[in-house]
Amino acid sequence: MKSKFHPDENGYFGQYGGAFIPELLYPNVKELADNYVQIIESEEFQKEYKSLLKEYVGRPTPLYLAKRLSEKYGAHIYLKREDLCHTGAHKVNNTVGQILIAQKLGKTKIIAETGAGQHGVATATVCALMGLDCTIFMGEKDIVRQAPNVARMKMLGAKVVPAISGSKTLKDATNEAIRYWIQHPETFYLIGSVVGPAPHPDMVARLQAIISEEMKWQLKEKTGKENPDTIIACVGGGSNAAGAFYHYLDDEDVELIAVEAAGLGVDSGESAATSQLGQVGIIHGSKTILMQDEYGQIVEPYSISAGLDYPGVGPLHAFLYETKRAKYMNATDQEALDAAFELTKIEGIIPALETAHALAVLSKIKFRKDQVVVVNLSGRGDKDLETYINHLKE
Amino acid sequence: MNSIQKLFQQKDKNLLSIYFTCGYPKLEDTTKVIAALEKSNVDFIEVGLPYSDPLADGPTIQDSSHKALENGINLDIIFNQLMTIKETNKTPLVLMGYLNQMLKYGEDRFCQKVVDCGIDTVILPDLPMVEFENHYKALFDKYGLTNVFLITPHTSEERIRKIDSYSKAFIYVVASASITGAKGDISNQQVVYFERIKNMNLQSKLIIGFGISDKQTFTTACKYANGTIIGSAFIKNLGENGIDKIDDFIKPIIS
Numbered sequence: 001m002k003s004k005f006h007p008d009e010n011g012y013f014g015q016y017g018g019a020f021i022p023e024l025l026y027p028n029v030k031e032l033a034d035n036y037v038q039i040i041e042s043e044e045f046q047k048e049y050k051s052l053l054k055e056y057v058g059r060p061t062p063l064y065l066a067k068r069l070s071e072k073y074g075a076h077i078y079l080k081r082e083d084l085c086h087t088g089a090h091k092v093n094n095t096v097g098q099i100l101i102a103q104k105l106g107k108t109k110i111i112a113e114t115g116a117g118q119h120g121v122a123t124a125t126v127c128a129l130m131g132l133d134c135t136i137f138m139g140e141k142d143i144v145r146q147a148p149n150v151a152r153m154k155m156l157g158a159k160v161v162p163a164i165s166g167s168k169t170l171k172d173a174t175n176e177a178i179r180y181w182i183q184h185p186e187t188f189y190l191i192g193s194v195v196g197p198a199p200h201p202d203m204v205a206r207l208q209a210i211i212s213e214e215m216k217w218q219l220k221e222k223t224g225k226e227n228p229d230t231i232i233a234c235v236g237g238g239s240n241a242a243g244a245f246y247h248y249l250d251d252e253d254v255e256l257i258a259v260e261a262a263g264l265g266v267d268s269g270e271s272a273a274t275s276q277l278g279q280v281g282i283i284h285g286s287k288t289i290l291m292q293d294e295y296g297q298i299v300e301p302y303s304i305s306a307g308l309d310y311p312g313v314g315p316l317h318a319f320l321y322e323t324k325r326a327k328y329m330n331a332t333d334q335e336a337l338d339a340a341f342e343l344t345k346i347e348g349i350i351p352a353l354e355t356a357h358a359l360a361v362l363s364k365i366k367f368r369k370d371q372v373v374v375v376n377l378s379g380r381g382d383k384d385l386e387t388y389i390n391h392l393k394e
Numbered sequence: 395m396n397s398i399q400k401l402f403q404q405k406d407k408n409l410l411s412i413y414f415t416c417g418y419p420k421l422e423d424t425t426k427v428i429a430a431l432e433k434s435n436v437d438f439i440e441v442g443l444p445y446s447d448p449l450a451d452g453p454t455i456q457d458s459s460h461k462a463l464e465n466g467i468n469l470d471i472i473f474n475q476l477m478t479i480k481e482t483n484k485t486p487l488v489l490m491g492y493l494n495q496m497l498k499y500g501e502d503r504f505c506q507k508v509v510d511c512g513i514d515t516v517i518l519p520d521l522p523m524v525e526f527e528n529h530y531k532a533l534f535d536k537y538g539l540t541n542v543f544l545i546t547p548h549t550s551e552e553r554i555r556k557i558d559s560y561s562k563a564f565i566y567v568v569a570s571a572s573i574t575g576a577k578g579d580i581s582n583q584q585v586v587y588f589e590r591i592k593n594m595n596l597q598s599k600l601i602i603g604f605g606i607s608d609k610q611t612f613t614t615a616c617k618y619a620n621g622t623i624i625g626s627a628f629i630k631n632l633g634e635n636g637i638d639k640i641d642d643f644i645k646p647i648i649s
Contacts, residue, residue: 010524020493020520022450023544024571026553165456166447178449179573185548282494282520283447295468296498297446 005249005316005325011198012287014322016315019197021285024182028189031105033199039104040097040206052096053210056129057086059093061211063218063374068346075367078228079349079377080215080244089352089379090211090240091122091192097207098190099126107188109133113177115142115170115236116307116354117149118379119192124158134158135187137177139169142306149383167300170236170310174284193237194314197285201314208243215374216247223372230255230365233376234358235328236272236308238317240378245326256326257365258317259358261303265332272301274313275321275328283312289321304333304387305353307379331360337391339363340381352379353387396514396540397486398563401438402599402620409621410612410648411601412628413440413490415458416475417467419633424467424475426637432485434644440517440623443472443491450519452575454626458633469499469507476511483512488542488563490517505537515563517542523557531560542566547587554594561598567591567619569605575626576605580614588618609647 011017011033019029039045053059061081070077082090095112102110110132114120120136127134136153140162143150153160161180166172174195181189194201194208216226231248233241235258248254263271271277274289281290283298291299291311303309313321320326331339340356343349351359355378367373381388401409412431416424424441431439444459444467451459476487489508496504496518508516516539521530526541534541540562545554547570557565570576570584591600602615603623615622624647631643 010528018525019522020525021522022519023522023549024546024568026522027548027550165460171447175447175449179452182450183572185571279498281498282492284449285520290494292494292498294498295470296492296494296496297463298494 003250005319007198007202011202013316013319015280016288016318017198017201018287019285020282020287021197022182024185025197028181028185029197032203035105036101036199036203039101040203045100045104048100049097053093057092057096058084059210060214060218061085063215063222065222066347069343072346073362073367074369075371075373077362078372078374080211080374082211082240082376082378083349083351083355083380087118087122087125088382089118089122090208090243091119092125093210093243094192094204094207094239095119095122095126095190098203099130099132102188102190103130105188109184109187110190111135111137111177111180111187112190112192113137113170113173114192115139115173115309116305116352117142117146117153117383118307120158120160121149121152121156123190123192124153124156127158128156135180136160137163137173137180139163139167139173141168142170142173146306146383169306171298178284193239194242194316195237195284195286195312201286201316204239205242205246205316208239209246211240211243211376212245212247215244219372227251227254228372228374230257230371230373231376232257232259232358232361232373234259234308234354234378235313235317236261236310236354237312238314240376242314242316244374244376249325256320257361258320258326258328259361260328260330261305261308261357262330262332263302263304266330270302272303272309272311273330274311276330278312286315288312288315289318305336305357307352307354308357329361329364331357335360340388349377350381351377352381353384355379396563398438398488398515398540401486405437406599406620408616409437409601410644411438411440411621411623412436412644413442413623413625414632415442415444415455415462415629416472417444417462417465418458418629419461419636421465421467421471423637424472425479427632427640428479428483428485428487430637430640431644432483434641435648436485436644437621438486438488440488440490440625441476443469443489443495445492445495448492450573452573452626454575454629458629469495473507473511476513480512487513488515488517489513493518493520501533505533505539508539509537514538515540515542517566519544526560544568545591547571551594554591554596558596558598564599564601564620565596566623567600567602569602569615572604574604577607578605580611585618588615592618612647
């Protein structure tokens with residue numbers, strides 16, 4: 001039986017999705033839509049993809065029972081250690097898969113957008129690995145606040161192009177990547193999240209689904225059951241959450257919690273909590289929930305975390321929100337910072353600022369003592385050290 | 395018959411259409427720019443709805459849109475401005491905006507307002523054909539609106555034939571793989587593309603746009619189509635020289 005959480009033939013999850021693109025992109029998007037499922041499901045692709053994930057990325061990533069965190073919050077809290085992936089975040093699961101798809105389609109020039117720089121680094125990394133030309137679009141504001149990742153991308157041989165329009169963050173980097181793609185239709189747009197025109201959201205979700213695929217057998221080994229009670233993940237565009245939820249979407253007894261960035265507070269005017277502040281709209285070629293004014297002008301979001309600083313969510317998330325299959329919570333800048341310091345102190349793990357938002361809701365939930373909770377630890381915090389150091393001084 | 399079809403009955407060669415951004419350079423300039431363009435004998439006018447994230451537009455139109463939004467322009471103000479010239483303006487107007495603007499305003503409410511302003515043709519560059527077939531065709535039919543499709547050097551013949559069958563005003567021929575504001579002369583490669591489209595003997599009139607900026611590109615493009623659209627070059631001139639100099643920009647092109 002086909003899951004209701006898989007897109008229909010036009011790339012819709014319920015009313016969300018589709019491919020709202022200028023005509024120039026039509027042949028590219030159609031080529032991908034016609035081929036991606038067949039490629040991903042082919043034995044040849046699976047062999048290469050799984051081999052790279054094992055030998056190059058370092059998968060499977062551990063599912064670690066965080067004892068002191070568990071004690072503190074009165075539940076069995078497991079951390080899915082995506083931070084231990086090569087390049088330091090879950091992003092590489094997707095880039096390894098997409099670079100193989102790009103190669104099968106005969107593409108040699110790769111472009112990508114990046115917010116925090118994690119997707120940019122993961123893209124530059126696989127381009128270096130495969131010897132492909134790589135151009136990364138990054139908001140000028142993010143180039144400043146994520147300097148170490150910019151240096152890594154450059155060292156990996158990528159060209160980093162600053163996006164100087166709009167809010168100069170992830171939304172604008174994506175705009176610039178799409179504009180470049182229109183002008184260079186021979187390039188492959190290696191999108192970094194479950195956003196963009198169909199089939200990108202579904203393709204990225206399938207490639208990130210390795211996270212929940214591993215969780216199933218790891219939980220079975222550790223607890224005797226494949227299913228946890230609760231999965232928690234942060235959401236900007238929503239790729240790590242999509243991957244962590246994917247194989248559990250149809251298991252309605254597994255509670256799914258997505259955590260958005262509230263910035264200075266949901267109602268402060270400085271926030272990126274899309275599900276709370278958005279309405280149905282079109283962004284980056286996809287119909288989804290979007291932060292916009294009464295005339296459909298996109299509102300500039302705010303979050304301390306560059307990776308969550310996005311005014312939309314992927315269409316799958318809009319559908320999970322609308323159908324209440326997942327619960328959408330949020331955490332402020334301050335709550336995320338506190339959660340990052342807490343995990344560092346009691347578990348010896350410095351999480352990315354994005355990931356810290358997921359950890360921040362642990363204190364807001366009342367757990368049963370025997371509740372099995374998995375937090376998707378999507379990335380490590382090296383790139384955020386400057387923010388953390390500044391916070392320490394305060 | 396819509397306003398553009400009527401226009402083509404009177405004239406079907408060397409048509410010049412100008413794109414401008416509402417509320418630019420100043421909030422109240424929308425109607426002034428239209429009046430000046432009409433006085434300069436522009437054949438039809440594309441009324442651009444400023445959008446925060448215009449994916450198909452280059453820096454010039456992005457900047458004019460940004461400025462217009464900063465001036466406080468919005469759809470209600472634009473519709474009110476257009477209502478004031480409904481009786482006096484005789485030059486056909488075509489509305490160009492992004493789908494999200496219509497979606498958020500309310501699709502029926504938007505269409506009704508467009509009709510109320512005496513406009514019957516819209517261009518939405520991010521409205522794909524499949525969405526048109528599944529939903530928007532019926533909506534536009536209900537209000538007597540016509541939608542203009544864009545074709546590009548990469549659009550297949552089969553798809554162009556389908557677009558031709560849906561087109562009631564004209565087909566917007568995007569001159570190259572570019573966003574708006576492309577610069578330079580028309581290349582041999584572009585001429586080959588224009589000839590290919592011309593030789594398809596489509597029932598629709600053809601208007602070439604994206605990268606048409608001056609007398610030379612206008613004249614070349616008009617050999618292969620019924621007319622052209624100039625956007626970014628006009629906006630740039632408007633920003634630098636103001637409304638008073640609009641005629642100085644248009645005259646050398648159409649003379």
